[in-house]
Amino acid sequence: MKIRVVNRILEANERIAEQNREVFQRHGNFVVNLMSAPGAGKTTLLLRTIEMLKERVPVGVIEGDITGTTDAERIGALGVPVVQINTDGACHLDANMINSVLSELPLSEIRLLFIENVGNLVCPAEFHVGEDMKAMILSVAEGDDKPLKYPLMFQESEVLVINKIDLLPHLDSDLDSIRSNALRVNPSLRVFAVSCKTGEGLTDWVEYLLKRVEDRKSN
Amino acid sequence: MHEASLAQSIINIAVDEAKKAGCEKIKTVTIRVGTNAGVLKDALVFAFDALKEDTPAANALLQCIEVQPEGVCGECGEVFRFKGYIFVSPCCNSPEFRITRGRELEIVEIEAE
Ligand SMILES: Nc1nc2c(ncn2[C@@H]2O[C@H](COP(=O)(O)OP(=O)(O)OP(=O)(O)O)[C@@H](O)[C@H]2O)c(=O)[nH]1
Ligand SMILES: [Mg+2]
Ligand SMILES: [Zn+2]
Numbered sequence: 367m368k369i370r371v372v373n374r375i376l377e378a379n380e381r382i383a384e385q386n387r388e389v390f391q392r393h394g395n396f397v398v399n400l401m402s403a404p405g406a407g408k409t410t411l412l413l414r415t416i417e418m419l420k421e422r423v424p425v426g427v428i429e430g431d432i433t434g435t436t437d438a439e440r441i442g443a444l445g446v447p448v449v450q451i452n453t454d455g456a457c458h459l460d461a462n463m464i465n466s467v468l469s470e471l472p473l474s475e476i477r478l479l480f481i482e483n484v485g486n487l488v489c490p491a492e493f494h495v496g497e498d499m500k501a502m503i504l505s506v507a508e509g510d511d512k513p514l515k516y517p518l519m520f521q522e523s524e525v526l527v528i529n530k531i532d533l534l535p536h537l538d539s540d541l542d543s544i545r546s547n548a549l550r551v552n553p554s555l556r557v558f559a560v561s562c563k564t565g566e567g568l569t570d571w572v573e574y575l576l577k578r579v580e581d582r583k584s585n
Numbered sequence: 586m587h588e589a590s591l592a593q594s595i596i597n598i599a600v601d602e603a604k605k606a607g608c609e610k611i612k613t614v615t616i617r618v619g620t621n622a623g624v625l626k627d628a629l630v631f632a633f634d635a636l637k638e639d640t641p642a643a644n645a646l647l648q649c650i651e652v653q654p655e656g657v658c659g660e661c662g663e664v665f666r667f668k669g670y671i672f673v674s675p676c677c678n679s680p681e682f683r684i685t686r687g688r689e690l691e692i693v694e695i696e697a698e
Contacts, residue, residue: 369695375594376617376690442650457587489587492623517670518623550672552624 369416379493382461386496393473395497396579397481398493401519404504406487407529409437411503412480414442415421418572419478423579426465426476430459437482444503444568447471451576458489461496478579491519499578500524506534510543513551520551525558526573588625591690592632599695600641608697611645615694619652621670621687626651641697652688 374380388395400408415424426446429438438450449470451463459481471479481497483490491500502523504512507530513520520526534541545557556574560567580585599614618624626649633647656662658674659681667675674682
């Protein structure tokens with residue numbers, strides 16, 4: 367017997383992402399899915415960002431890593447609620463993994479929830495987890511051609527944070543070509559150029575985040 | 586890179602659908618895969634074959650129909666085909682275009698008895 371079905375294979379993930387979204391909405395959480403290649407600076411950016419805004423908005427963090435708890439420990443040292451997911455080899459977080467740790471966070475006390483995805487410039491962009499915003503980091507050391515070679519994450523993201531600009535004097539890549547390549551792939555990207563080391567540019571990014579959280583509250 | 590979790594979803598969906606239709610053995614599962622879906626066909630088939638054991642799909646064949654990418658220009662309305670990734674439409678060089686095909690990943694038919 368032939369059975370006709372039209373079934374999107376990622377639909378199971380979409381359904382759970384939708385459930386997560388409902389949970390987040392009920393608790394008034396604004397959720398940021400933070401993605402990048404390994405080492406671009408996700409945890410460092412989170413540490414700097416949380417230091418700057420935790421007095422103004424209650425924050426929580428979900429840490430995704432293939433294995434280990436070092437990133438969650440770094441975040442936990444700031445005194446914010448954090449839960450670690452270990453994907454045991456999977457190259458991305460999916461909606462179900464997020465769903466399974468929701469009960470471990472005090473969601474009703476959190477306004478801004480960060481999800482640090484697994485370090486990978488490709489796969490995480492394929493899976494929605496119920497977030498309000500996808501933000502990605504590209505560090506200047508990765509080279510200015512990356513948006514053209516790995517376009518999907520740039521296309522899916524609302525925000526691009528270009529990190530490690532303190533290193534620019536030592537590199538051949540330049541900020542303008544990173545920015546223009548990224549905008550070629552996604553003309554509506556919001557781009558912030560920062561250094562988590564010197565703190566340059568971080569205020570604009572933090573203010574943008576706070577504004578997005580505010581906008582969410584009022585509608 | 587995440588072909589294993591996709592293969593697992595395919596098996597789950599196929600087994601569900603076959604059961605709903607009152608079947609016990611799945612012979613083929615046909616899927617449509619856009620060439621821009623970020624999925625390696627060989628890796629998907631390999632994962633499917635590894636994961637299907639001890640399920641009603643144990644002897645099933647995974648058939649992949651490739652879908653070539655297509656887009657519509659927002660400037661002139663032309664429907665065009667393309668290869669790989671593009672950032673402007675080939676007709677007007679415009680960033681205003683919509684990709685209409687090439688990223689699909691869906692099951693279309695299951696043959697079971
Ligand atoms: N020079 C410089 N180094 C930085 C900057 N931001 C982060 N780093 C360093 O880059 C390295 C990696 O940073 P992480 O924050 O651990 O990167 P990550 O993206 O969380 O890495 P994974 O979780 O492993 O994917 C660390 O040694 C940081 O100190 C920056 O702005 N400038
Ligand atoms: Mg990290
Ligand atoms: Zn993957």
